[in-house]
Amino acid sequence: MTARPGTSATAGADTQLPAPTIAVDHLSVDFLLPTGRLRAVDDVSFEVNEGELFAIVGESGCGKSTLAAALQFLVPSPGRIATGDVLLRDQSLSAMNDEQLRRLRAADVAMVLQAAMGSFNPVITIGRQVEHVLEAHPQVWPSRRDGVAYFDHLLEIVRLPPARTRRSFESQLSGGMRQRVAIAFGLLLKPRVVVLDEPTTALDVVNQGIIIDVLLDLQEQLGVTVVFVTHDLALVAELASHVGVMYAGRMVQVATVDEIFYSPRRHPYVQALLSSIPNVLQAGRHARPIPGSVPRLDQLGPGCRFAPRCPLVQDRCRHSDPPLAGDASGNRVACHPLNDEITAEVSKP
Amino acid sequence: MSLLTVDGATQWFRNQTKPALDNVHLQIAPGEIVALVGESGCGKSTLGRISCGMLEPTTGSVTFDGHAVTSMSKRELKRFRMRAQMVHQDPFASLNPGLPLRTTLGYPLRYHRLARSRDLQDHLLALLESVGLDEGPAFLDRYPHQLSGGQRQRVSIARALSLNPSLIVADEAVSMLDVSMRVSLLDLMLSLQEEHGMAYLFVSHDLGVVRYFAGEGRIMVMFYGLVVEEGRTEDVITNPQHPYTTVLLGGTPVPDPRRARQRARGDSLKQAEGAASDTGCVFYQRCPLARQRCLEAQPPLLDVGSQHRSACWFHDEVPAHNQATNTTIAGTPAG
Amino acid sequence: MRQFGYDLWRILREQKAAMFGAIVVVVYCLTAIFGPMFVTVSNVSHPERAYEGPSWHQPLGTGPFGRGVLPELIVGTRPIMEVGVLAAVMTVAVGVAVGLSTGYLGGAVDSVVMRITDVFLTVPGLPLVIVIAALIHSSSPFVLAAILSIQAWAGLARAVRSQALSLRSSSFIEAARGQALPLRHIVGRQLLPNVGPYVAIHFLLAVTGAIYAEVGLFLLGIAPVSGTNWGIMINIAQSQGALYTTRSAIYLLAPMFAIVLLQVAFVLFSRALDDLFNPRTRVPA
Numbered sequence: 001m002t003a004r005p006g007t008s009a010t011a012g013a014d015t016q017l018p019a020p021t022i023a024v025d026h027l028s029v030d031f032l033l034p035t036g037r038l039r040a041v042d043d044v045s046f047e048v049n050e051g052e053l054f055a056i057v058g059e060s061g062c063g064k065s066t067l068a069a070a071l072q073f074l075v076p077s078p079g080r081i082a083t084g085d086v087l088l089r090d091q092s093l094s095a096m097n098d099e100q101l102r103r104l105r106a107a108d109v110a111m112v113l114q115a116a117m118g119s120f121n122p123v124i125t126i127g128r129q130v131e132h133v134l135e136a137h138p139q140v141w142p143s144r145r146d147g148v149a150y151f152d153h154l155l156e157i158v159r160l161p162p163a164r165t166r167r168s169f170e171s172q173l174s175g176g177m178r179q180r181v182a183i184a185f186g187l188l189l190k191p192r193v194v195v196l197d198e199p200t201t202a203l204d205v206v207n208q209g210i211i212i213d214v215l216l217d218l219q220e221q222l223g224v225t226v227v228f229v230t231h232d233l234a235l236v237a238e239l240a241s242h243v244g245v246m247y248a249g250r251m252v253q254v255a256t257v258d259e260i261f262y263s264p265r266r267h268p269y270v271q272a273l274l275s276s277i278p279n280v281l282q283a284g285r286h287a288r289p290i291p292g293s294v295p296r297l298d299q300l301g302p303g304c305r306f307a308p309r310c311p312l313v314q315d316r317c318r319h320s321d322p323p324l325a326g327d328a329s330g331n332r333v334a335c336h337p338l339n340d341e342i343t344a345e346v347s348k349p
Numbered sequence: 350m351s352l353l354t355v356d357g358a359t360q361w362f363r364n365q366t367k368p369a370l371d372n373v374h375l376q377i378a379p380g381e382i383v384a385l386v387g388e389s390g391c392g393k394s395t396l397g398r399i400s401c402g403m404l405e406p407t408t409g410s411v412t413f414d415g416h417a418v419t420s421m422s423k424r425e426l427k428r429f430r431m432r433a434q435m436v437h438q439d440p441f442a443s444l445n446p447g448l449p450l451r452t453t454l455g456y457p458l459r460y461h462r463l464a465r466s467r468d469l470q471d472h473l474l475a476l477l478e479s480v481g482l483d484e485g486p487a488f489l490d491r492y493p494h495q496l497s498g499g500q501r502q503r504v505s506i507a508r509a510l511s512l513n514p515s516l517i518v519a520d521e522a523v524s525m526l527d528v529s530m531r532v533s534l535l536d537l538m539l540s541l542q543e544e545h546g547m548a549y550l551f552v553s554h555d556l557g558v559v560r561y562f563a564g565e566g567r568i569m570v571m572f573y574g575l576v577v578e579e580g581r582t583e584d585v586i587t588n589p590q591h592p593y594t595t596v597l598l599g600g601t602p603v604p605d606p607r608r609a610r611q612r613a614r615g616d617s618l619k620q621a622e623g624a625a626s627d628t629g630c631v632f633y634q635r636c637p638l639a640r641q642r643c644l645e646a647q648p649p650l651l652d653v654g655s656q657h658r659s660a661c662w663f664h665d666e667v668p669a670h671n672q673a674t675n676t677t678i679a680g681t682p683a684g
Numbered sequence: 685m686r687q688f689g690y691d692l693w694r695i696l697r698e699q700k701a702a703m704f705g706a707i708v709v710v711v712y713c714l715t716a717i718f719g720p721m722f723v724t725v726s727n728v729s730h731p732e733r734a735y736e737g738p739s740w741h742q743p744l745g746t747g748p749f750g751r752g753v754l755p756e757l758i759v760g761t762r763p764i765m766e767v768g769v770l771a772a773v774m775t776v777a778v779g780v781a782v783g784l785s786t787g788y789l790g791g792a793v794d795s796v797v798m799r800i801t802d803v804f805l806t807v808p809g810l811p812l813v814i815v816i817a818a819l820i821h822s823s824s825p826f827v828l829a830a831i832l833s834i835q836a837w838a839g840l841a842r843a844v845r846s847q848a849l850s851l852r853s854s855s856f857i858e859a860a861r862g863q864a865l866p867l868r869h870i871v872g873r874q875l876l877p878n879v880g881p882y883v884a885i886h887f888l889l890a891v892t893g894a895i896y897a898e899v900g901l902f903l904l905g906i907a908p909v910s911g912t913n914w915g916i917m918i919n920i921a922q923s924q925g926a927l928y929t930t931r932s933a934i935y936l937l938a939p940m941f942a943i944v945l946l947q948v949a950f951v952l953f954s955r956a957l958d959d960l961f962n963p964r965t966r967v968p969a
Contacts, residue, residue: 205600234557280556289530431864438855442856453856
């Protein structure tokens with residue numbers, strides 16, 4: 001299907017692979033609080049190639065939402081992009097001026113917020129809002145009619161009746177319907193990437209299933225690249241092709257979805273997360289909570305952030321923070337004991 | 350003897366064409382765990398609120414500990430409400446943001462004379478410890494926004510626990526927490542049940558969580574105000590007898606990408622486009638087994654096994670749709 | 685309480701405008717309380733010294749009766765602020781009590797009380813106050829304050845009621861009801877802190893509104909003229925032809941400026957209150 005993520009941030013060196021649709025290069029995001037500076041995203045790098053469904057997974061407070069916002073180079077204050085860059089097809093976002101970024105945020109990297117919050121103007125119909133968007137970005141749809149027709153097409157893919165939906169107001173739609181309309185809006189200007197923050201949180205299981213199917217259909221039919229943020233690994237299994245796992249601001253594993261769920265080469269945190277899911281297919285008390293708690297970002301030590309809770313912990317884990325290192329298939333894990341195995345393999349005759 | 354019996358409950362809200370609850374019967378024995386599952390709008394939360402006295406059904410009877418609620422005096426009604434406590438879904442909204450924990454937890458204890466002023470702090474600290482919050486006295490001075498979602502839910506549980514209830518209604522109590530946090534709260538509620546023996550009415554839309562929590566209890570599957578299947582949790586989940594139950598099971602995400610890829614995509618289309626039917630079986634429009642007979646009347650709950658009932662004429666055909674869920678433990682990668 | 689003071693100080697330090705407002709308000713309060721102890725305005729009239737310009741002896745010059753403008757201004761602060769604050773207290777007390785209770789209780793109580801409130805809302809405020817003040821000729825600050833707040837509480841009651849209505853269905857209130865907690869606790873301890881910011885700011889606005897109305901009454905000569913205050917000063921300035929001569933400009937403008945400065949100070953200070961009552965912005969002391 002698509003090329004696997006390489007181990008370097010920019011794919012320029014490798015002539016076979018096209019540039020990744022979106023690449024994050026040693027990105028760090030700080031929050032400037034009265035109590036000091038907090039690094040919510042710490043030196044994160046990964047790529048998303050065209051047509052992939054990339055999941056950013058982590059628990060609350062791990063920095064995943066901040067990272068998602070940074071994909072638009074837009075971090076809410078008091079946040080600030082400290083170092084690093086985001087590249088859209090090798091185009092650096094840090095080098096863009098305000099006008100270019102404004103256009104980027106609407107037409108190249110679209111964002112769909114959690115529970116479609118604030119996405120809609122409550123006093124005008126959906127159809128009216130579509131017109132406003134088309135007016136604001138005439139370069140994408142010079143013909144208003146074509147734009148609306150495309151929106152109708154999107155509504156059909158997300159399983160909503162087009163004409164009736166356009167005539168409705170936000171308040172007439174259920175939560176699940178609102179989320180689907182928000183997704184249609186996100187895709188209206190044909191962005192390269194659509195970023196979804198917790199697309200199924202606050203939805204019941206039936207609506208969740210609809211959103212999952214809708215996103216898979218959209219990706220198949222439109223070839224759009226999707227990045228979504230979630231804390232739910234089960235959702236990841238249903239939807240993602242590739243996964244980046246975050247813990248306390250760091251990316252601790254980047255791999256394909258099969259590698260995350262089936263490969264023995266798994267970050268201990270990922271293993272712990274998998275074991276903590278109440279699985280409908282298993283009887284009894286099979287799930288285990290993760291012992292300990294997430295460290296406070298202002299109380300981090302020099303070593304691996306997961307060390308206090310890790311079953312594989314060694315002495316050096318407390319002193320040095322392991323880098324993301326990939327094996328032959330591209331499964332990158334930030335763990336000293338696991339990365340020893342690679343060097344052992346590599347050094348085999 | 351049943352602790353709580355809700356009989357023939359029908360609930361109409363204003364400006365609605367269909368009742369939120371339609372002639373629903375619920376019974377909970379002391380110390381029992383009963384789960385209510387269904388999608389939003391099925392009436393499970395309404396039934397939950399009726400069960401702890403927050404709402405009186407439009408028609409139907411509610412009996413608590415042998416006493417009919419409608420004929421209770423003000424004092425008895427107060428006691429009923431205190432003995433049936435609710436834990437709400439939203440950890441952000443269920444605690445008063447303008448009050449410190451000390452007041453939220455402490456005032457009810459003092460008002461109901463369950464603790465004396467001089468013992469209050471010790472009592473509160475012990476209460477917090479019993480829900481896994483082993484913190485010092487300074488913790489009591491905190492405001493809800495200074496706590497994490499998981500901590501807030503624990504405080505909510507502590508609040509419910511503080512009045513020594515016989516029944517706790519957990520209304521989507523873990524739905525707004527991270528998946529990895531849910532287990533520890535579920536384990537907490539189960540251990541409290543082992544220790545204090547209260548019954549639980551566990552309302553949720555997530556079958557994974559329900560199977561974990563109510564595995565040894567019973568489950569009632571609801572659809573638009575009606576109970577469509579009920580029975581022991583393990584029976585209903587491993588051997589569903591109503592097509593809606595298989596829809597819910599099939600739609601529940603599991604941490605297994607290979608299985609997920611095998612799932613047929615068309616099902617959700619039918620669920621998205623269908624609505625509750627007005628004639629015949631309520632599930633007709635969305636049902637994969639629907640046929641002519643289903644339009645005639647709403648099927649009643651029929652006995653289909655030991656303590657297992659289903660409101661479907663064709664329940665025998667249902668297992669054909671759930672082979673996928675029966676390929677179980679060997680395939681899952683977790684644990 | 686300590687947390688409250690700490691928060692207030694921190695917010696004032698951050699918001700310079702609010703700090704300015706707070707200082708001015710404090711100065712006015714001190715003037716109102718202590719001013720008349722140090723400054724007196726004689727009853728004797730010295731027409732030969734009327735409208736003198738500013739001098740060392742009288743920094744703001746003299747008025748139509750030869751009395752110093754600044755002393756009059758200082759002495760006139762107390763009556764104005766006294767009545768203003770009293771009126772605001774009455775407005776807020778009645779408005780909040782009525783609004784919270786009916787909003788929470790609902791039902792027949794709500795309907796009846798709201799109809800009464802509507803009556804008070806639709807009657808035009810200032811004319812009503814003028815008429816009543818003209819009928820009741822009292823110089824007691826309490827009576828005057830009561831007259832001023834006779835209409836003002838209704839608007840606040842309505843606003844607080846709608847807040848109570850929306851809070852009523854919130855989970856934490858439902859939980860409190862589920863624990864069979866008494867009404868006085870739910871209204872006083874659970875609901876009140878959540879409308880606190882709104883009420884506090886409205887209190888300041890009520891003070892400014894009462895001061896305007898009060899000055900208006902004195903200006904129009906409806907309220908009994910005794911002693912001196914800003915409203916009386918403007919009244920006398922008018923009747924003594926201050927509008928036609930520039931020499932009396934200071935006598936006319938000084939009380940006006942005093943009023944405006946106080947109102948602006950209140951408004952600036954009220955900005956800090958919004959932050960103050962929001963528990964999320966608290967930094968532990």
